[in-house]
Amino acid sequence: MRAATASSAAPHADFLGHPKGVFVCFFTEMWERFSFYGMKALLLLYILKYHLFGDDAGFDLLGAYGGLVYAVPVIGGLLADRYLGMRKAVVLGGVLLVLGHLGMAWEGEQARIVDGVVIRDEAALQVFYLSLALIIMGVGFLKPNISTIVGKLYAPEDPRRDSGFTLFYAGINVGALFASLVCAFLGETYGWKYGFGAAGIGMVAGLVVFIWGQKYLYGLAEPNDPAKLRERVGPLSREWWIYAGSIAGALLVWQLIQRTWTVHGAMHLIAVALAVWFVWFLVRHCTKVERQQMLALVLLIIGVLIFFTLYEQTYGSWVTFTDRMLTKDLFGLTPGNYTPGIPWAIFALASSPVLMVTALRASDRGHGGLARTAVIAMVVALAIALVHDVVLVPQTAGSLTFLGAFFIVVLAPIFSWLWPWLARRGLNPSKPAKMAIGLVFAGLAFVPLMLAAQSAGSGVLASVWWLVLAYFLLELGEMCLSPIGLSAVTQLSVARVVGLMMGAFWLATAYSEVLAAQFGKLTSMEVLEGETFDMAVAASRYGDLFQLMLWIGVGSGIAYFVLSPLVRRWMHGVR
Numbered sequence: 001m002r003a004a005t006a007s008s009a010a011p012h013a014d015f016l017g018h019p020k021g022v023f024v025c026f027f028t029e030m031w032e033r034f035s036f037y038g039m040k041a042l043l044l045l046y047i048l049k050y051h052l053f054g055d056d057a058g059f060d061l062l063g064a065y066g067g068l069v070y071a072v073p074v075i076g077g078l079l080a081d082r083y084l085g086m087r088k089a090v091v092l093g094g095v096l097l098v099l100g101h102l103g104m105a106w107e108g109e110q111a112r113i114v115d116g117v118v119i120r121d122e123a124a125l126q127v128f129y130l131s132l133a134l135i136i137m138g139v140g141f142l143k144p145n146i147s148t149i150v151g152k153l154y155a156p157e158d159p160r161r162d163s164g165f166t167l168f169y170a171g172i173n174v175g176a177l178f179a180s181l182v183c184a185f186l187g188e189t190y191g192w193k194y195g196f197g198a199a200g201i202g203m204v205a206g207l208v209v210f211i212w213g214q215k216y217l218y219g220l221a222e223p224n225d226p227a228k229l230r231e232r233v234g235p236l237s238r239e240w241w242i243y244a245g246s247i248a249g250a251l252l253v254w255q256l257i258q259r260t261w262t263v264h265g266a267m268h269l270i271a272v273a274l275a276v277w278f279v280w281f282l283v284r285h286c287t288k289v290e291r292q293q294m295l296a297l298v299l300l301i302i303g304v305l306i307f308f309t310l311y312e313q314t315y316g317s318w319v320t321f322t323d324r325m326l327t328k329d330l331f332g333l334t335p336g337n338y339t340p341g342i343p344w345a346i347f348a349l350a351s352s353p354v355l356m357v358t359a360l361r362a363s364d365r366g367h368g369g370l371a372r373t374a375v376i377a378m379v380v381a382l383a384i385a386l387v388h389d390v391v392l393v394p395q396t397a398g399s400l401t402f403l404g405a406f407f408i409v410v411l412a413p414i415f416s417w418l419w420p421w422l423a424r425r426g427l428n429p430s431k432p433a434k435m436a437i438g439l440v441f442a443g444l445a446f447v448p449l450m451l452a453a454q455s456a457g458s459g460v461l462a463s464v465w466w467l468v469l470a471y472f473l474l475e476l477g478e479m480c481l482s483p484i485g486l487s488a489v490t491q492l493s494v495a496r497v498v499g500l501m502m503g504a505f506w507l508a509t510a511y512s513e514v515l516a517a518q519f520g521k522l523t524s525m526e527v528l529e530g531e532t533f534d535m536a537v538a539a540s541r542y543g544d545l546f547q548l549m550l551w552i553g554v555g556s557g558i559a560y561f562v563l564s565p566l567v568r569r570w571m572h573g574v575r
Contacts (some may be wrong), residue, residue: 015363015371015410017248020155021220022164026171027356028090029146031206033175034349035101036139037405038183038199041398044319046192051125052111052118052348055320055524057260063317063517064099064263065132068253070510071267072140074503075249079141085223086145086152087214092246093142094207099324100134101200103127105193133253137246139236145221147442152220166416173412174382175202176405178345181389184398185343195398198346205353212357267507267514274504281497290494292570296432297492297501299567303435305508305515306556307481310442310549311474312516314404317523318467321449321542323397324525325456327464331391343393346386352378395464403468407475415479431574432567433487435482436560443553445470446546453546457539477553491574519545 015023044062047053048456053061080089108124154161179199187195225227229239236244256262277297280293322328359374373541390402424430429437452466485505493501522545560567 008022015360016375018160018164018167020216020360020363021151021153021213021218022167023356023360024210024216025146025150025153027213027353028094028206028210029168030171030175031202031209032094032097032139032142032146033096033172034179034183035107035206036179036203037176037401038179039101039104039135039196040315041180041319041401042187042192042195043183044316045188045323045398050107050110051120051128052113054526054572056521056526059316059520059524060260060264061257063514064257064260064522065136066312066315066513066517067263067267067510068136069139069255070506070513072136072249072253073144074506076137076140077144079143079242080148081224081240081513083223083225083229085221085226085229086149087217087221088223089141089145090149090210090221091207092243093138093140093145094203094210096134096138096250097142098138098200098201098207100131100136100138101196101203103131103134104196105200107191107193122548129258130254132249132257133250136253136257137250141246145292149217149221153217166412167321170409170412171338173405173408177312177386177402177409178349179391180399180402180405181386182343183343184401185389185393185396188396188398198413202349208460209353209356213360216360239362255519264514264518267511271505271511272506286494289572293572293574294494294501296567296570297488299563300431300435300488300492301505302507303432303439304481304485304505305370305512307435307439307477308509308512308551309515309519310439310445310553311478312513313549314471314474316408316516316520317545318449318470319397319401320520320523321453322400322464322467324538325462325535325542326397326452326467327461328395328397328400330395330464330468333391343389344385345382345389348378348381351381355381361432400464400467403471404475407472408478411475411479411542415482429480430564430568431484431571432560432564436557438477438479438481438484438557438565439536439553439560440502440557441473441480441553443550443555443557445474445477446550446553448473450546450550453543457536457543459492459535488574492493492571505549519549522548546555 013019043065044058047061048055048058076089080086083094106124106127108121108127111118111120111252113119147165147168150165151161155165179202183195183198183202185195186198187193230237232238233241255430278294280295286294355378357373359371359378362368362371362374390406419428448466448469452462455462455466489502489505490498523538525533525541
């Protein structure tokens with residue numbers, strides 16, 4: 001009821017049919033994802049090429065980072081729910097992210113090999129590790145809470161709720177799409193610090209938009225019990241203990257991220273502990289129906305884990321494969337005398353906060369025409385920049401990761417129409433069937449890369465279009481899998497442990513990062529000083545990994561198809 005009242009609290013409270021706070025959250029999340037994915041597209045290449053880590057160490061670090069990024073939000077969401085409130089949590093997360101991304105822009109001296117020994121700038125490495133820790137903690141506070149704010153802007157029965165979340169998730173994909181085209185391109189072309197710096201500046205823009213737009217959130221993101229938050233516990237208030245704890249957490253992660261085996265080991269132990277608890281809970285505390293629904297839920301969570309173990313190869317083995325074995329230019333249409341300097345997306349993105357603020361303020365004053373014109377100008381500018389940067393700007397291994405978000409943007413409207421169309425005809429697949437289809441497509445995505453590896457084994461770079469086809473198949477799988485996930489947790493979990501099962505879902509996603517890194521290590525190539533890169537050996541290793549991923553994806557998909565009727569019965573009517 002409070003959200004419904006907020007919608008009508010001020011004249012012109014809605015914009016384009018939705019609460020204006022949704023657009024504030026859209027922009028905050030867009031820039032957070034821009035900074036996050038921009039940094040992620042560069043991370044493995046940076047530690048391999050600049051700090052001269054070996055492939056094994058690089059993949060271990062990537063897995064530890066990814067695992068912590070998805071595990072810490074469980075804590076950040078809990079603290080916001082119980083004490084801090086979503087606004088303060090998002091601002092805290094944003095500040096930590098800005099500090100982390102800007103810290104990544106400090107490179108120090110590039111590593112070099114002297115008499116066969118790698119000499120690294122240890123001070124720069126410590127700044128690098130600390131920056132990763134700040135980013136991990138920042139995501140932990142921002143990511144789970146910004147989407148919760150969107151939900152609070154709508155009354156539970158508001159029919160606009162689903163389309164509002166669709167709009168919000170569009171912000172995620174727009175941020176991810178341009179992140180690679182801007183940050184990865186700048187980092188690989190002009191210097192790593194420019195790519196990481198662009199990610200940091202993007203997060204500053206998101207934080208400024210969020211703070212400026214507080215009036216459109218109508219107090220819905222404030223703490224549930226401000227007095228409890230101000231209550232002193234020893235020398236500090238509870239609020240300042242949380243801030244101090246976040247800094248202490250970052251310092252702890254700073255140490256853990258340098259000892260990747262501790263993160264990987266902790267993930268394995270947590271997985272075992274959750275499995276033991278789950279068996280105990282099923283046996284001691286569930287009725288027959290609850291037991292079957294919980295088993296169905298765990299099977300779906302395991303399917304998500306398998307899918308993202310395959311998917312996260314896109315930021316690991318796919319990036320190194322693209323860098324070493326594929327051509328990069330998609331179209332080769334650059335005019336003879338035209339040399340692209342920097343992506344046009346930089347200018348389009350830089351103007352977008354100004355245009356959005358202009359649109360919202362014009363709407364406040366009742367100038368609907370000006371507000372819509374500002375939004376149209378922003379969309380057109382981004383579209384023109386996208387076409388220019390994809391067609392005319394030579395791509396890099398990191399910038400080509402834009403293909404994932406690109407196909408999500410293209411396919412999402414099709415699938416949002418397809419599922420209701422199938423449902424009206426009684427043909428909409430069940431959750432386990434969609435899981436099966438998604439896993440099969442994820443497995444098939446590795447077939448084009450197997451063919452590319454076979455082609456590159458002759459010593460000639462394979463066509464980048466094999467990668468395009470792989471991303472297309474992979475995103476078809478994600479579109480099938482996307483209706484499954486958090487909704488299944490809320491629908492199938494026993495009510496008294498739904499929070500724990502939600503945490504288990506995110507921890508499964510975190511665990512998939514660790515597993516993906518371990519699989520990626522199967523492609524490791526340690527080229528010693530004075531040696532040349534052996535394309536034939538590399539092609540064989542990549543081909544073996546891609547074939548293994550194919551069989552894991554397709555095999556799991558077939559298993560879920562076989563189990564689908566049983567899982568549907570265990571779901572007891574949940575769609």
